[in-house]
Amino acid sequence: MPREYKMRKRADDWQKTRERILQATMQLHDEQGVAPTTFSDIAKRAGLGQATLYRHFPTLGDLVQACGGHVWQEMQPPTAEGAAAVFEGLTSVDERLEKLVEEIDAFYRRGALRLHLAGRDRDLIPALDYFLRAVEAGVGAYVEQALAPAKPPKRTLEVVTALMSFPVWQRFGQLELTERKSRELTLRLIQCAIRAAAGI
Incomplete structure (x- = not known):
């Protein structure tokens, strides 16, 4: 004993x-x-x-x-496994896009400091690059699920995913918009980008 x-x-x-x-x-x-x-x-x-x-x-x-394991739990980033459930019950593409913007914006607000610091050092520390690749894959999965009913081409998914990236979100943050206005702007830009991407 x-x-x-x-x-x-x-x-x-x-x-x-x-x-x-x-x-x-x-x-x-x-x-x-x-x-x-x-x-x-x-x-x-x-x-x-x-x-x-x-x-x-x-x-x-x-x-x-x-540390990444702890941070992952705290930040609750988007994941491919959880993407379908986020958009369950939403039928129109506009509703799904609004939900996409809301979810990703909320995530970036939770993790802004750590995402910024990790991005700054990702080329120096492989574990940070791995962490950020996982985050980016989760954002990409959310975009795919949001647009799934429209069955868009790959190029459209790539364009929308680029607009939903953390660096773009950071730049919008510098515009000193309210949270609501920032989300509205992002949504409108995505809607425009989807139409524009169709002609590429």
Whole structure:
């Protein structure tokens, strides 16, 4: 019994330390970005030695990937698996497009800081590129589902997906529009783009 207790406590301590490292890392990433954050910074913020940090996460990739799992849960990005359910019961393409804009806008608002920082460092850290590719694939899946009843050509899907990208959303944010006006503008641009793409 004492041996089982010790093993259980050791595992519990290991998990608590791991969580402490992840929380310290995510705080620093939010403050200064992923690439500029060093293992030394993280160890100091977590109140641990660097050797302990390396025992839990031998490489930067391991650490970023583990943080990515936490961030994914917090941000709740669009996924291919959940796309169909989002548009269930909506019959007209306009209704579905309105829902698309609403969902993606809400997601970008939840994750704006982290998406911006990840985008800035994606070429430096492969785990960030992997994370953002997954996000982009989810946005693409939402676009496909929103337009599914119209059976659009591939080019139309590509154009709408480009308009729904995070960099475009960021640029619209600089226009100082209200949330409602920003969504209305995005919807109108998509509707125009769909008509324009048909002639390409």
